[in-house]
Amino acid sequence: MSLKTINELTPPGQNQTVKLRITRIWEVFIPTTQRNLGIAFLAFDNQGQGIHVHIPESTADKFRPMLMEGMLYHVSRFQVVNPYMTHLTVIRNYGILFNRNTILKPIPDDPAGYPRHFFHFDNDEKLFELANSDKYLTDSYGVLVKIVVAENILIPKQNKTGKKEVIIKRISGDEMKITVWEGCFNQMDDDLLLSLNPPLVLIFDAVSVRTFRDTIYLQTTSPTKIYVDLDIPEKPQIEAVNESLAPANATIAELLSFEPKKIQRTIFKAEVTVDELNLNNGWYYKACNLCNKKVNEPEGSPINCTYHGEKIVPRIKMRLPIRISDDTDSMDITIFDKEAEQMTNTYITSLMSNGGVSEEKVPDGVLNILNKKFRIVIGLTQRAVEENSPTYKIYDAVQVIDIQKRKEMTLTNSQTKEDDDNDKELEKGDTLSSPIDAFVENDLFPSVSPLKKKKTR
Template identity: 25%
Template sequence: MATMSQRTLSELSHGGQEGSIVIQIVRMWDCVVYPSQEFMGIDFLAIDSEEFPMHGCIPLSIADDFRLKLTEGKVYRIVFFEIGPRYQINHLAVPFETVLYFHVSTRINEVTQGIERFPHLYFSFASYEQLMSRNQASYHLTDIIGVLQAFTDVRLLTLPNNKGTVFKRDLFLTLFGGQTVQVTLFDPKIDEFDFMSTIDLGYKPILAVAGLTLRDHQGLKHINSCSATKIYMNPSIREKTQLKIRFPYNGSPVRMLSVADIEPLSACPYYGAYNTKIASLLIMNPPAMKGLKFKVTAKIIKLQSKAGWYYHSGNCCSAGIESTQFGYECQVHGATIPQKK
């Protein structure tokens, strides 16, 4: 094993590998499909000394062989593995379509020397604009970081289509841009972090939440947990320092919200909309605005009734009508009395 050439993750190409790699297991989790609770294998996020990340998969058939051999945060030398495309795999930890696969011949040995070169944490934080542009079609997961403003108590949610019930908790995080987003944690993720203890801190901590899924439903952006989700409070990273400068301590603690507090927010059709001004909208590039929602606070000073704030429609059908010197005429039913819409 010592004679094998060592390579970095960025140097690897698809197929079986003859050399070795030295990686840190930054995160590791059981890949479970909810709500069926079907176990699909073990997934992990690996990173090398050059801070190049790659999603890793240990298939279900050999998951138990490696479960006790790998520990999150430790560094390992790996030999006899494969690199390949993601195929139909979704929920990758990073937005790269190349995946590190273990197989029955894979061998691992812990490395204890020179591990200070490896970062302890790795995130790919999304901006608010990126959050709004992603949805269930994204093949990779999303990481966010923000100031914890509030959270709800655990509530029981009835799933549609007779899929049973699940416990949930909502978090409200303020991102660097000043926007507050709602993140929903589902059981068992609600028990992996002690939110009640944040109330006693006396300040609002910074949370990095890794491995979230995004979906659009009924005009709202849903940011949800999955089996890969992990929460880090006040992590020792550059983004935490930037947020502390951006939002200095103001003496207010984290709030615990009731159902009555959050129902009006959840029902609002403009939840998740980006605050902006009319002048900013006029200079935006239309393709860059695709998938985003905007909210403008403005005062209506006049209704331009002569400019056509309504249109004329026929009474009998949805076919178009035309104005003639004798009135209005439907393309199907002839003369008609229009109605304003």
């Protein structure tokens, strides 16, 4: 059997061999019944040509353990057929169909000459041609603007399913709405994506095209894969759009005046001071390792989670209710977990490895955030939007240290280091200090450790 390129394949294909790299694999389902129709994958040859490959469910179990994205394969004894199936990821007059006689052999060759990813970004004219038909899918990319999570909806012949609307800004400057169904939720970390500045470029691979009142929108399908910040040739142009999407500055008075239903999950920047720290209910809680919800600790019974029962491993999570203010107003807000650790420069893992934590002993880092100024990235939670309540979450925080104070800290640190060096010389006599010490500048250590503070008192 002769080795062919994709362009050289002809029906029926039984005596042809092709060398392919798999770029993406997915299970094929009927949406309304969830019936599995087998496996499909998109593959490319060393000429950069792509083809849609389908493996019927009757033979899928034979090949499923062998398939891996990014691998090279020799494929033979397959059929070359007219693409009768829907949700095709590449427009071509034929596709490959596996049967029980097909031979699939992984090969250890260097895959560098074969595309690892392939995208086909259609213009609006082509999108209208593809609209409201599931024959061919398209790809789209843009800068993330907004994520709106809708309530669960009832699909005919199915149970309720979740969906969310993602808005991206394309290279043209126009916005595109993409309906993301629950099957793709695990591909997106909404809070992380919304907190990043500048916002990242998202690629939605293999989405179907729909129209509503002559307006195009896209929706995810079973083959859809969502890529975040992938290096593609179009990336430099689309990154220019980021500049216009940087979070806007807002005062606390403005944040409190916004209507949650209108601003949704928009992210803002603010400069605030921590005025109060409420430790009446402690500074941490025990959370379920599966859902991060607070665990139940009934007297005489094992610790358990309301949602996951007793088979959990409790984790310590920081929780700090604080009051922040600026020149316009003040706001009560609770910081959790990673953001709390970042603001306090106190890390639970470090505390646990150095004797553990207790409600009675509050770490110095937690207490020291009082009266400190921070530059924060802030936005509403999804629950706040749903309840139309101005309940904000801090996604990022950096302490603001004025220039004069930084100089004072540096001078104090320099003097402390000099005192320590003198102490060492008195203790060690003529012992030479390490040559490394002579080349470490003092301003690399802007803060003074508690031990050194004690020495200077």
